[in-house]
Amino acid sequence: MKTALVTGGNKGIGYAVCAGLAEKGFRVFLGSRDAGRGQQACARLQKAGHKQVEWLPLDVASADSIQGAATQLASLTDHLDALVNNAGVYLDEKADALTVSTQVILDTLNTNTVGPLLVARAVLPLLKKAGHAQIVNVSSGMGQLTDMNGGSVAYRMSKSALNAVTRILSAELSAFHIGVNSGCPGWVKTDMGGSGATRSVEQGAYTIVWL
Numbered sequence: 001m002k003t004a005l006v007t008g009g010n011k012g013i014g015y016a017v018c019a020g021l022a023e024k025g026f027r028v029f030l031g032s033r034d035a036g037r038g039q040q041a042c043a044r045l046q047k048a049g050h051k052q053v054e055w056l057p058l059d060v061a062s063a064d065s066i067q068g069a070a071t072q073l074a075s076l077t078d079h080l081d082a083l084v085n086n087a088g089v090y091l092d093e094k095a096d097a098l099t100v101s102t103q104v105i106l107d108t109l110n111t112n113t114v115g116p117l118l119v120a121r122a123v124l125p126l127l128k129k130a131g132h133a134q135i136v137n138v139s140s141g142m143g144q145l146t147d148m149n150g151g152s153v154a155y156r157m158s159k160s161a162l163n164a165v166t167r168i169l170s171a172e173l174s175a176f177h178i179g180v181n182s183g184c185p186g187w188v189k190t191d192m193g194g195s196g197a198t199r200s201v202e203q204g205a206y207t208i209v210w211l
């Protein structure tokens with residue numbers, strides 16, 4: 001059975017990615033930093049017929065939590081076909097580059113950029129064992145250099161840097177037949193995207209699941 005780990009799988013796009021991968025027959029490890037939210041999300045997916053979804057405690061902003069999750073994952077499966085680095089924060093939606101706090105910048109980079117790199121490193125032995133594994137980094141058009149604009153400096157930097165991480169890992173992991181891609185889900189109706197967004201979570205998850 002193919003296996004996947006989705007970070008921040010308890011709601012929003014990550015939840016829809018878990019559902020989409022389960023629909024395709026994957027055994028899905030739903031990463032969530034909160035036990036209640038993670039278990040409730042799994043219960044909802046199981047009720048919808050996706051019995052092969054299970055919660056994995058994972059806070060991508062904590063190196064200890066990442067290591068613990070990788071150890072637990074290795075006790076549950078001997079390979080990992082897909083890692084979806086979906087968990088993310090948008091802490092400076094209304095801030096500008098000249099005034100946003102240093103802490104907000106560092107917290108954003110830690111979750112959106114360093115977290116995905118550390119998770120990939122931690123589960124690499126399992127990805128290697130899958131044969132042709134995929135890492136999918138959920139990025140954003142707001143990090144695209146050719147489309148860069150003012151505002152949200154922390155979020156924009158974190159996603160530009162995530163795209164760099166994607167290219168670097170892609171170069172370094174090709175020898176192990178591991179593909180690494182970034183994808184943007186578009187503007188999606190979630191707690192992050194807001195109710196004015198144009199896309200449903202299923203539409204947002206589509207390209208991520210395809211990758």
Ligand code: NAP
Nearest residue numbers: 008012013059060061086087088140187188190191192193
């Ligand atoms: P969301 O509804 O706010 O969900 C974010 C998810 O990330 C939640 O599950 C959250 O968990 C989790 N998360 C945040 N920090 C975490 C941490 N330290 N450890 C583990 N999980 C953590 O946002 P979304 O719209 O689904 O966003 C998902 C991804 O898509 C993000 O990477 C975002 O940047 C990207 N994206 C979204 C849009 C959009 O329009 N929505 C557009 C472009 C890109 P908790 O429930 O515990 O907080």
